[in-house]
Amino acid sequence: MTPGYNTTTIDAVVITASGDEGVLMVLDEDGKLLAWKWSDRIQPIETTALDFTRDLAAGRWIAARSKMSLQLQEELTPGDPERKWTKLSQVSGGFRKVKDAVIAHQGGDQQLVLAAVAFGQATTNLFVIFDASGRIINVDISRDFV
Numbered sequence: 217m218t219p220g221y222n223t224t225t226i227d228a229v230v231i232t233a234s235g236d237e238g239v240l241m242v243l244d245e246d247g248k249l250l251a252w253k254w255s256d257r258i259q260p261i262e263t264t265a266l267d268f269t270r271d272l273a274a275g276r277w278i279a280a281r282s283k284m285s286l287q288l289q290e291e292l293t294p295g296d297p298e299r300k301w302t303k304l305s306q307v308s309g310g311f312r313k314v315k316d317a318v319i320a321h322q323g324g325d326q327q328l329v330l331a332a333v334a335f336g337q338a339t340t341n342l343f344v345i346f347d348a349s350g351r352i353i354n355v356d357i358s359r360d361f362v
Contacts (some may be wrong), residue, residue: 219359224242224243224245224247225240225241225242225243225315225332225339225341226240226241226242226243227239227240227255228240228241237254237255237256238254238255238256239252239253239255240252240253240315240316240318240332241332242318242320242332242341250320250330251320253316253319255316260350261319261322261327261329261350262317262318262319262329263317263350264329264344264346264350264352265317265329265331265342265344265346265356266284266316266317267283268280268283268331268333268344268352268355269314269317269331269333269342270314271283271343272301273299273301273311273313273314273333275292275298277297277298278309280297281294281297283351283352284351284352284353284355285347285351285352285353285358286339287353288352288353288354288355290291297355298321300357301357303334304334304340304357306352308335308337308338308340309335309336309337309338310335311333311335312334312335312336313333313334314332314333314334314340315332315333315334316331316332316333317329317330317331317344318330318332321344324348325347325348326345326346326347326348326353327345327346327347327348327350328340328343328344328345328346329344329345330343330344331344342355342356342357343355343356348354
């Protein structure tokens with residue numbers, strides 16, 4: 217179990233007749249299940265959310281922006297992602313690793329993927345919101361840090 221600022225990420229193993237399967241669960245601050253997934257099953261928007269988060273972590277700001285919709289890129293100044301990520305990393309004790317991503321809502325006009333990121337002092341989830349065509353239309357790095 218990894219406590220975060222507004223969420224808790226739990227890595228578990230389910231023992232089945234066909235073998236052990238990893239499960240990732242994300243709980244809100246009240247302990248209610250926000251999202252879950254089988255750990256080794258990745259879908260396209262999860263892949264994009266992971267790639268986007270890894271780009272931020274590596275300081276590849278232009279590559280991260282390229283995954284955003286044109287409208288979101290226009291709304292953000294070029295330095296916004298760097299500023300927000302740097303502040304989050306500093307306040308959280310330094311970036312350690314991108315853990316995993318889980319779809320919290322899929323289908324329709326908006327889809328939500330939570331990307332779990334481990335920092336020195338906690339794990340937090342980036343809320344990566346996609347449109348129906350799989351482009352990032354919003355990112356909530358964390359209300360505590362922006």
